[in-house]
Amino acid sequence: MTRLQAILLENGRIIDPVNRVDKKASLLVEKGKIKAIFTRRQKTPPLPKNLLSIDLQGKWIVPGLIDMHVHLREPGEEHKETIETGTRAAAAGGFTAVACMPNTNPVNDCQSVTRLILEKAEKASARVYPVGAISKGLQGESLAEFGEMKKAGAVAVTDDGKPVADSQLMRRALEYSSNHNIMVISHSEDFSLSRNGAMNEGVVSTRMGLRGIPNLAEEVMVYRDLALAEFTDCPIHLAHISTQESIRLIRFAKQKGSPVTAETAPHYFSLTEEAVKDYDTNAKMNPPLRTQKDLEAVIKAISDGTIDVIATDHAPHSVLEKDIEFDQAANGIIGLETSVPLTLALFRKGYIDEARLVELLSANPAKILGVKGGSLSIGSDADIAVIDPEYRFVLHEKDIISKSKNSPFIGAQLQGRALLTICAGRITHNALSA
Amino acid sequence: MSSEYLFAHKHILGLDHLSVPDIEHILNTAESFKEISGRSIKKVPVLRGKTVVTVFFEPSTRTRLSFDIAAKRMSADTFSISASTSSTTKGETLADTAKNIEAMKPDIIIMRHPSSGASNYLANRISTSVINAGDGTHEHPSQGLLDLMTVKEHKGKIKGLKVAIIGDISHSRVAHSDIIGFSKMGANVFVSGPATLIPKKIAHLGATVCRTIEEAVKNADVIVPLRIQKERQNDPLIPSFREYASFFGINRQILQIAKPDAIVMHPGPINRGVELEPDVADSFQSVILGQVTNGVAIRMALMYLVIGGA
Numbered sequence: 244m245t246r247l248q249a250i251l252l253e254n255g256r257i258i259d260p261v262n263r264v265d266k267k268a269s270l271l272v273e274k275g276k277i278k279a280i281f282t283r284r285q286k287t288p289p290l291p292k293n294l295l296s297i298d299l300q301g302k303w304i305v306p307g308l309i310d311m312h313v314h315l316r317e318p319g320e321e322h323k324e325t326i327e328t329g330t331r332a333a334a335a336g337g338f339t340a341v342a343c344m345p346n347t348n349p350v351n352d353c354q355s356v357t358r359l360i361l362e363k364a365e366k367a368s369a370r371v372y373p374v375g376a377i378s379k380g381l382q383g384e385s386l387a388e389f390g391e392m393k394k395a396g397a398v399a400v401t402d403d404g405k406p407v408a409d410s411q412l413m414r415r416a417l418e419y420s421s422n423h424n425i426m427v428i429s430h431s432e433d434f435s436l437s438r439n440g441a442m443n444e445g446v447v448s449t450r451m452g453l454r455g456i457p458n459l460a461e462e463v464m465v466y467r468d469l470a471l472a473e474f475t476d477c478p479i480h481l482a483h484i485s486t487q488e489s490i491r492l493i494r495f496a497k498q499k500g501s502p503v504t505a506e507t508a509p510h511y512f513s514l515t516e517e518a519v520k521d522y523d524t525n526a527k528m529n530p531p532l533r534t535q536k537d538l539e540a541v542i543k544a545i546s547d548g549t550i551d552v553i554a555t556d557h558a559p560h561s562v563l564e565k566d567i568e569f570d571q572a573a574n575g576i577i578g579l580e581t582s583v584p585l586t587l588a589l590f591r592k593g594y595i596d597e598a599r600l601v602e603l604l605s606a607n608p609a610k611i612l613g614v615k616g617g618s619l620s621i622g623s624d625a626d627i628a629v630i631d632p633e634y635r636f637v638l639h640e641k642d643i644i645s646k647s648k649n650s651p652f653i654g655a656q657l658q659g660r661a662l663l664t665i666c667a668g669r670i671t672h673n674a675l676s677a
Numbered sequence: 678m679s680s681e682y683l684f685a686h687k688h689i690l691g692l693d694h695l696s697v698p699d700i701e702h703i704l705n706t707a708e709s710f711k712e713i714s715g716r717s718i719k720k721v722p723v724l725r726g727k728t729v730v731t732v733f734f735e736p737s738t739r740t741r742l743s744f745d746i747a748a749k750r751m752s753a754d755t756f757s758i759s760a761s762t763s764s765t766t767k768g769e770t771l772a773d774t775a776k777n778i779e780a781m782k783p784d785i786i787i788m789r790h791p792s793s794g795a796s797n798y799l800a801n802r803i804s805t806s807v808i809n810a811g812d813g814t815h816e817h818p819s820q821g822l823l824d825l826m827t828v829k830e831h832k833g834k835i836k837g838l839k840v841a842i843i844g845d846i847s848h849s850r851v852a853h854s855d856i857i858g859f860s861k862m863g864a865n866v867f868v869s870g871p872a873t874l875i876p877k878k879i880a881h882l883g884a885t886v887c888r889t890i891e892e893a894v895k896n897a898d899v900i901v902p903l904r905i906q907k908e909r910q911n912d913p914l915i916p917s918f919r920e921y922a923s924f925f926g927i928n929r930q931i932l933q934i935a936k937p938d939a940i941v942m943h944p945g946p947i948n949r950g951v952e953l954e955p956d957v958a959d960s961f962q963s964v965i966l967g968q969v970t971n972g973v974a975i976r977m978a979l980m981y982l983v984i985g986g987a
Contacts, residue, residue, distance in 0.1 A: 446881040452793035452815030522794030567770055568792035
């Protein structure tokens with residue numbers, strides 16, 4: 244391993260809500276750690292030799308972003324994504340860590356699969372936090388080995404991609420998670436209401452002749468999960484929230500003091516069901532894109548704190564799964580490389596400030612998963628993202644780093660991107676010269 | 678019709694994409710072609726040297742035959758592929774199948790497919806004209822047009838008529854094309870049936886939802902009962918055909934509350950005794966066979982127009 248180079252990020256705007264910092268300053272990275280943060284008026288610390296100095300006038304220096312909801316597809320579906328390509332895409336998007344969902348083949352439902360993922364991740368471009376399954380084989384029948392998976396490095400459990408339909412199993416999962424201090428993440432969906440659905444149930448689905456997924460397929464399960472969390476007094480994290488009523492339920496549960504956190508994905512505050520028009524399979528995901536009213540409710544929940552996290556639900560699929568008939572096409576879109584510009588759009592429209600943006604994309608996911616990062620504390624590992632909030636670009640398919648190109652934002656005019664990503668003191672993405 | 682008008686559609690994917698002048702032009706063209714089917718030598722050279730391929734991924738008797746007859750009466754060379762003989766059973770994608778057919782340089786591809794939007798998918802990927810012969814639960818434009826033609830023929834107009842469509846609106850591509858087509862042409866469309874089969878947002882397509890079929894049929898000029906299925910994809914929709922027939926079936930009694938000269942249409946095939954009583958199906962008010970005759974004329978018109986006929 245080569246010696247870690249010292250890096251001086253000069254004159255950027257350091258935004259670190261955990262340490263209540265928002266100031267123009269320089270940040271010194273040495274031996275993989277954040278060594279010092281200092282303003283012009285402060286005394287410059289001793290600088291090492293072979294220092295890489297980067298002038299970041301007008302740029303934001305923030306804690307490395309953490310995406311707590313990513314499908315890396317390895318093992319089993321390496322034609323869509325691998326740990327290597329997925330973490331490169333993550334780094335390009337400003338992420339220094341991703342939590343990868345267990346619906347691989349084999350399923351990550353035991354410590355040996357967790358270990359396999361972590362071994363593969365040793366050379367990755369971002370930290371990889373495996374999320375184990377709630378049920379063995381994602382079959383929804385019996386509990387997976389939470390304790391052994393946690394010991395092997397899993398940070399949470401979920402059956403994501405599928406709901407835990409059996410309420411008793413979900414109750415037991417929540418109860419048992421407390422022994423191992425591992426977060427339960429719920430994919431809240433009443434499958435009997437959504438089965439065979441291809442898009443949101445509404446005007447557009449009716450016009451297009453596509454079977455709909457009603458909002459309540461999510462909401463009835465959100466209610467159940469909130470009730471179980473309150474009843475067991477065990478924390479639950481609700482994944483990919485997309486509807487107005489789900490948000491009302493979560494807000495109410497939080498007011499009551501239930502141990503609940505929630506995430507949404509950039510597409511739920513950027514697009515509506517209208518994007519499906521002309522049967523664009525890159526606008527097909529589960530939960531589906533909803534209506535304007537839901538989109539507005541999601542944005543409000545992001546600004547008022549009802550939603551804690553923006554996670555991408557990065558779901559790579561190749562043309563084999565996507566360039567086919569709409570009802571046959573797979574659910575999901577990639578998101579790692581578009582999360583920053585889409586979230587910055589909320590900032591530019593005044594829905595969130597800079598500090599809140601960092602909380603949503605870094606501090607809160609770190610706190611919920613109980614992992615490193617989320618701040619720029621002196622002495623901590625140097626996981627840093629440098630964001631250029633002004634950079635304008637059109638997303639071209641050829642520029643996408645993820646192995647799959649299933650994004651509804653191809654061709655869109657976007658603003659803002661990660662200019663530089665540093666993970667554990669190593670530069671994992673550098674667009675400075677570009 | 679204004680002399681400025683130009684039929685500019687290369688594909689016929691649904692009535693949603695057609696304007697009122699487009700629909701009028703198709704109906705007028707079909708009316709002029711209808712006479713050909715009455716001749717002793719039923720052939721005109723309009724599509725001589727043109728190749729028409731019908732690709733059916735779902736079983737069909739009348740639609741396929743109707744397109745085939747229409748093409749042959751226009752002197753086109755016709756070829757057909759069905760799901761059982763097609764490459765899809767060998768795992769070929771729809772795009773590959775389409776591109777292979779395209780490479781043989783046909784002029785028109787007519788496709789029926791179980792997936793909604795399959796015709797749009799095809800039209801976006803190949804340069805040949807595509808006519809949708811029914812895609813999933815989306816649209817069945819030639820059926821919608823032949824229904825319009827049949828009503829116009831019997832009533833002399835479409836505007837202002839009351840059209841009652843009864844039954845499985847959710848899963849019927851015919852219902853979708855009819856609702857869009859009739860409301861576009863100024864008719865008042867009412868739908869009724871078991872609430873399990875009425876999409877919550879169907880009003881946005883231009884239909885008024887009635888809780889009882891009496892409300893829908895009362896003073897109607899046109900009644901369209903749809904073919905009913907008991908369940909689809911593990912989704913329980915109605916308790917039994919018997920119960921359906923007694924509450925939602927079109928019989929003599931219910932017909933009495935419609936206008937005395939109301940006509941009954943059906944997209945076929947009929948479940949006799951379920952959505953339609955045999956004595957109604959065979960009565961003087963039934964124009965079901967007239968629809969089938971008009972179907973050939975509509976399909977002749979569509980093929981003629983998409984390859985650039987004026």
